[in-house]
Amino acid sequence: MRFELDAEERDITAIRLPRWGRVAQAEGVVPWLVIDPDGVPVVPVRRFLRDFAARNRPGSVRSYAYGLLRWWRWLQAVDVDWDKATSAEVRDLVSWLGQADKLRNAPRTGSTVTAGTINAVTRKRHFGDGYEPRTVRHSNAVIRSFYEFWIEAGDGPLINPVPLDRRGRRPHAHHNPLEPFRAEGRIRYNPRVPKARPREIPDERWKDLFGALRSNRDRAIVALDVSCAARASELLGLQGVDLNWGEQLVRVCRKGSGAEQWLPASPEAFVWLRLYLAELGLLEPNEQVWWTLRRRDRGDGLRRQSMSYEALRAVFRRVNALLGTNYTMHDLRHTAALRMSRDDSLSLRDVQTILGHVHLSTTSDIYLVEDEARVIRRVAEHLAEREDRARQPPQPVATGYQAADLAVLFGRLPQ
Structure with a gap:
């Protein structure tokens, strides 16, 4: 199904990712590949993953392969060729990931009731059915790295479809002319990730x-x-x-x-x-x-x-x-x-x-964070001490000595 794109918007809620292709383990230099429905490796992805595996740890190839599989499925859904993609496709993918549920090979069973809720014992949130902000940020990083490779090779689009946000600064304002130009700024469509506290077991x-x-x-x-x-x-x-x-x-x-x-x-x-x-x-x-x-x-x-x-x-x-x-x-x-x-x-x-x-x-x-339970306990002790002090009867306060009393004790003071 083709979704017509005008200058402003695409109907995000109507898009459903197809069950197109898969990630398969392979023998050789590239341990993981994206395979199309005919069982043939996707050539642009394979060439990128070969270069990526040579530059990085092979353990990261699998996660990058899944990120690119999702991107290829998205391009199939919106009917856009990979080398014709623009920032509009990336923007709409981020918007779609923010409201869609994950594709699952099997439905939830015992975790259906608890998905997305807070556990009463651990106070931790159960994973929900949607895409987490970290997943969206990882997806953007994978797609941008993929197009950086093809732009450098000269066979991809002229501009990376994953744009950077440089608001408030001029690009390369302090660039050293003896060094190559590097990307500056954060990815524009990256969602903010709330800072999570380390999860300790009491x-x-x-x-x-x-x-x-x-x-x-x-x-x-x-x-x-x-x-x-x-x-x-x-x-x-x-x-x-x-x-x-x-x-x-x-x-x-x-x-x-x-x-x-x-x-x-x-x-x-x-x-x-x-x-x-x-x-x-x-x-x-x-x-x-x-x-x-x-x-x-x-x-x-x-x-x-x-x-x-x-x-x-x-x-x-x-x-x-x-x-x-x-x-x-x-x-x-x-x-x-x-x-x-x-x-x-x-x-x-x-x-x-x-x-x-x-x-x-x-x-x-x-x-280096304060344990929340210990902070609560110390504040509760502080409030209890204030309450105890408030219940105690007031102590008599001395108002000072009279001059006549001092004269009796020490004699007449000089004038």
């Missing part, structure tokens, strides 16, 4: 969470994460050689930089890890640490499968269904970071090193 809730885990494997990975503050993907990549039992250290590969780093973990975490490995059996040095508890036949016999991020999410889904919560694996990283930031024996630089932040300002902006 100590009393932590006991409930840990008690709801059903296996030593789950207890080991949760205890390990809440002590070393690693990301979920970093923990899932652990191998046997990454465990230093004598010093109680684990070696992770940082998500952003890919650098290897040893992190200290608690003795309790290594106890649970030892119990889990005793059940698993002999672990080879270059073998993955985390495996599924059930054995499946994938054509090579009945055997355990390496634990994926979806399997880890399933662990938290079972716990959340039991406790009525909505905890995630990332909440453990926040909990560990906040505990360390409040310890007087640790400096902010120590916390930054453990978390793997490049800039110290990232650590301070996120984790």
